Amino acid sequence: MDESSALDHGNDLVNSKMIKRPVKIPGIQTLIGESREDDKAAGGRTDGNEGSFLGTGLFLLIGPTGSGKSVYCRQFMTDALVSGSFCMFLSCRMNNRQFEMLFPQELRQTLAHSTRFINPFSGSGISGLQGGDMSRDNTRLALALDEIKKILSAKPATPIVAGQSNGTQIPTYCLVIDSLTELFLMFDEGAVLKFVTELSLVLQQFEVTTVFTMVVSQRADDKPSNSSSTFSSLPDILSSVVDGTLEMKWEEKTDGEGGKKGSLVRSIRLLSIRGQYHQPKWVPFVITNTGKLIFGDSSSQALNCTMCGKAIKGTPVMDSDFAFDSLQCAETYKKFVGVYGSSISEIGGLPSQVVNVNFFFVDIVGLSNPALSVKKQIEKIEILNRLIGSCEAYAKTKEKKIVLPTGDGMAIGFFSSVESPLILSRQLHSKLRDFNRNRKEGIEPGELDSSSENETEKLGMRIGLGSGPVFIVSDITGNQNIWGPGIILARRVMDVGDNMHILLSGNMAEMLTSLRDEYKTIIKPIGKYQIKHGQTIDIYSAYSSDFGNSNPPAKMLAGLSK
Amino acid sequence: MVGSIVFHSYKGGTGKTTLAVNVSALLARAGYRVVLLDLDVYAPTLHSYFEIEPPKWINDFLFEVAEAKDILTDVTPILSKTAVEGNASHEPNSGKLFVGFSNPSKDEIYKLEGGTREKVQLLRRFISLREEIFSTINADYLIIDTSPGIRYWSLNALAVANVLYLALKAGDVDIAGTKKMAADIYSAFSKFGAKPFLILNRVAGYCVPNTLFQRQPAPDHSGSAAPGSTLSMQPTQNEMTQVSKERSAQIVKNIGINIVAEMPCFCDLMFSEKEFLTVLHDPEHPFSKRIGDLATQSQRLLGEKS
Numbered sequence: 001m002d003e004s005s006a007l008d009h010g011n012d013l014v015n016s017k018m019i020k021r022p023v024k025i026p027g028i029q030t031l032i033g034e035s036r037e038d039d040k041a042a043g044g045r046t047d048g049n050e051g052s053f054l055g056t057g058l059f060l061l062i063g064p065t066g067s068g069k070s071v072y073c074r075q076f077m078t079d080a081l082v083s084g085s086f087c088m089f090l091s092c093r094m095n096n097r098q099f100e101m102l103f104p105q106e107l108r109q110t111l112a113h114s115t116r117f118i119n120p121f122s123g124s125g126i127s128g129l130q131g132g133d134m135s136r137d138n139t140r141l142a143l144a145l146d147e148i149k150k151i152l153s154a155k156p157a158t159p160i161v162a163g164q165s166n167g168t169q170i171p172t173y174c175l176v177i178d179s180l181t182e183l184f185l186m187f188d189e190g191a192v193l194k195f196v197t198e199l200s201l202v203l204q205q206f207e208v209t210t211v212f213t214m215v216v217s218q219r220a221d222d223k224p225s226n227s228s229s230t231f232s233s234l235p236d237i238l239s240s241v242v243d244g245t246l247e248m249k250w251e252e253k254t255d256g257e258g259g260k261k262g263s264l265v266r267s268i269r270l271l272s273i274r275g276q277y278h279q280p281k282w283v284p285f286v287i288t289n290t291g292k293l294i295f296g297d298s299s300s301q302a303l304n305c306t307m308c309g310k311a312i313k314g315t316p317v318m319d320s321d322f323a324f325d326s327l328q329c330a331e332t333y334k335k336f337v338g339v340y341g342s343s344i345s346e347i348g349g350l351p352s353q354v355v356n357v358n359f360f361f362v363d364i365v366g367l368s369n370p371a372l373s374v375k376k377q378i379e380k381i382e383i384l385n386r387l388i389g390s391c392e393a394y395a396k397t398k399e400k401k402i403v404l405p406t407g408d409g410m411a412i413g414f415f416s417s418v419e420s421p422l423i424l425s426r427q428l429h430s431k432l433r434d435f436n437r438n439r440k441e442g443i444e445p446g447e448l449d450s451s452s453e454n455e456t457e458k459l460g461m462r463i464g465l466g467s468g469p470v471f472i473v474s475d476i477t478g479n480q481n482i483w484g485p486g487i488i489l490a491r492r493v494m495d496v497g498d499n500m501h502i503l504l505s506g507n508m509a510e511m512l513t514s515l516r517d518e519y520k521t522i523i524k525p526i527g528k529y530q531i532k533h534g535q536t537i538d539i540y541s542a543y544s545s546d547f548g549n550s551n552p553p554a555k556m557l558a559g560l561s562k
Numbered sequence: 563m564v565g566s567i568v569f570h571s572y573k574g575g576t577g578k579t580t581l582a583v584n585v586s587a588l589l590a591r592a593g594y595r596v597v598l599l600d601l602d603v604y605a606p607t608l609h610s611y612f613e614i615e616p617p618k619w620i621n622d623f624l625f626e627v628a629e630a631k632d633i634l635t636d637v638t639p640i641l642s643k644t645a646v647e648g649n650a651s652h653e654p655n656s657g658k659l660f661v662g663f664s665n666p667s668k669d670e671i672y673k674l675e676g677g678t679r680e681k682v683q684l685l686r687r688f689i690s691l692r693e694e695i696f697s698t699i700n701a702d703y704l705i706i707d708t709s710p711g712i713r714y715w716s717l718n719a720l721a722v723a724n725v726l727y728l729a730l731k732a733g734d735v736d737i738a739g740t741k742k743m744a745a746d747i748y749s750a751f752s753k754f755g756a757k758p759f760l761i762l763n764r765v766a767g768y769c770v771p772n773t774l775f776q777r778q779p780a781p782d783h784s785g786s787a788a789p790g791s792t793l794s795m796q797p798t799q800n801e802m803t804q805v806s807k808e809r810s811a812q813i814v815k816n817i818g819i820n821i822v823a824e825m826p827c828f829c830d831l832m833f834s835e836k837e838f839l840t841v842l843h844d845p846e847h848p849f850s851k852r853i854g855d856l857a858t859q860s861q862r863l864l865g866e867k868s
Binding site for chain 1: 630688693720721747749750753754755756
């Protein structure tokens with residue numbers, strides 16, 4: 001990767017002021033693609049906007065019990081969390097712990113600062129609600145609505161800059177209400193409809209991708225139940241406030257084709273979408289043993305073998321999140337895992353699961369100083385690269401790592417050791433001191449000589465360390481790339497710091513101090529700091545007499561903590 | 563379909579290519595459709611062995627400029643000709659031997675070491691080649707010759723094979739290296755169905771070094787040995803066999819993989835200018851007998867063709 005593309009690449013990934021990817025509902029491209037292929041094949045008209053539908057907005061997901069609605073919602077939230085979005089989940093039948101248990105272990109530490117669970121009947125779900133009469137108290141809905149508005153209205157620590165040239169803001173929130181059926185059971189129908197209507201206006205204003213679920217019984221003729229029950233007309237009423245309606249169904253296999261006899265085959269279709277013409281078509285999907293949804297079937301050939309890449313005809317052989325077209329491919333894949341390790345992205349390109357990575361994030365302080373020429377800026381970046389490259393913790397480690405240049409610094413992800421980022425930080429500080437000593441005598445760490453000449457010669461940096469889950473994928477050039485809350489957290493921690501700070505996220509600090517006693521003497525808590533969406537993170541600082549900066553960061557001192 | 567066999571080794575010079583070619587030839591002569599692939603992409607030799615410059619190479623298939631049928635050369639006529647010359651049995655049968663050759667050009671070899679994205683595409687093409695060999699070419703056996711050591715394409719070949727033949731000489735360096743490979747690599751494959759076996763190559767039992775000759779008194783009428791006289795007496799076959807058995811047992815215990823064949827050190831083959839299809843050229847040679855046993859074992863391990 002050349003420097004210019006590396007700079008763009010790094011900026012695209014990790015700059016918190018940059019593009020945020022919209023959260024799409026799972027499988028939307030398959031659902032849209034299926035209907036459009038059929039349309040074209042039948043010679044039907046299309047709206048000509050094949051590329052314009054983002055899969056964002058408000059969606060109503062209907063289907064009978066057991067059709068997979070809750071699993072769909074979980075997939076939606078998992079995708080959103082990994083993409084860095086803030087997720088809200090409203091349910092009447094769960095508590096917070098049960099909500100956390102929906103997610104894989106590697107995401108659970110993200111939940112604390114990236115999600116909000118709301119149960120209108122739980123004292124812990126909404127502040128101010130303390131039990132009381134749990135009968136149809138419609139005020140609970142109003143309080144729930146207020147809670148959601150409060151979350152969406154909280155000012156972020158750094159502004160979200162327009163991510164597209166037309167100035168459209170890309171949403172970073174998602175909401176799941178699972179399910180509206182329970183709300184209708186617990187509250188007056190009118191109150192629930194009012195709640196949903198008012199909520200939809202708020203959600204549209206903040207561009208929150210939303211899924212509401214609702215139980216609708218299944219009919220053999222694929223039409224929603226037409227009984228005289230009030231509930232039967234609710235999807236039609238609700239369709240006026242949502243952007244699209246998804247429908248799920250399940251049926252039991254009566255023959256051996258496409259699965260074992262007696263097994264359930266689940267399908268989903270996009271029943272309606274506002275402003276877009278399409279023909280709904282059922283798309284089968286499977287739920288893997290890890291709870292992931294995979295869409296597609298043999299006729300659509302949407303599912304490809306992870307190993308050989310071929311379209312899977314018939315029932316896929318599932319293993320973890322991966323689909324194979326034969327047992328032989330599945331076994332071949334496992335053999336490669338056995339040789340290359342569970343992160344099979346070693347051989348590149350094959351999908352990886354979420355992995356926990358320990359990040360070292362550094363940027364050069366003062367690089368954007370107008371007194372600094374471009375040549376000087378480049379020189380400083382090269383010096384930083386050279387210093388890091390000469391550290392043993394970087395150069396001589398056999399640990400798998402990934403390096404992402406960011407323009408004015410870099411992020412390095414260490415896959416195995418939680419200590420590696422801190423060890424690298426200390427070694428880098430030692431080398432930096434030697435470097436700066438050669439430039440100017442008598443400058444204390446953390447101080448910047450006021451003379452512009454000296455300032456341009458010295459190199460200052462700040463470091464943020466954090467640990468968390470990320471996805472490892474291959475980018476368009478075939479290079480490995482990472483994305484997820486783990487790297488975002490490390491960046492946000494670094495942003496709090498000043499020159500010569502080595503700041504750590506709370507989770508990384510706790511892991512290190514529980515690992516060795518010596519870390520307890522050099523890693524100190526310095527307080528909480530509010531970042532975005534009302535999230536607060538614990539910040540620690542690593543310092544001693546020969547590395548780090550013992551002064552609290554200016555941002556925290558200035559009372560920007562909220 | 564019957565299955566695939568790969569010949570691999572820790573070090574070079576263990577005789578993989580010779581073994582792979584001769585086993586393939588015997589299976590083809592036995593009536594099977596055999597495909598032999600030269601996946602020693604870093605130092606390909608089969609094109610030299612058969613003296614063939616194919617129109618398309620395995621590399622062309624991997625880079626999607628050729629189909630599977632384009633890269634396989636039918637060398638069955640060569641087998642027939644060699645068998646006739648060697649007075650081997652020449653009963654006509656439906657057996658065939660197709661060979662896929664790797665391009666020895668430096669540029670083509672470099673291309674195979676592409677970036678991660680290219681490597682994945684190439685790996686997937688290789689897997690699809692295996693599929694096509696069995697489904698379209700209707701091969702009974704796929705035999706793969708590989709590069710020694712831990713190389714990307716050797717591991718790919720090992721991953722797709724049902725039976726792994728790991729050739730080694732009975733020396734401590736080979737044994738130590740093979741033991742390491744067994745722990746690091748072969749175990750990962752055997753865990754998911756691959757069957758690994760050792761082939762001990764160039765073991766004792768055919769020619770005996772003179773250091774093993776025993777000094778015997780020269781017969782004279784006095785019954786005592788004339789000073790300085792020596793008569794050679796080879797160790798008995800039983801003694802040699804015993805030594806060999808003990809050594810083999812040690813190797814199996816050390817590496818943890820069973821031995822499927824022991825190939826003695828055949829000096830005439832070692833020192834010949836060119837070994838070429840000895841199983842057909844000289845079917846009575848002890849080497850050919852051993853290869854025959856190995857081919858029979860291979861059929862048993864993979865299951866007979868129905």
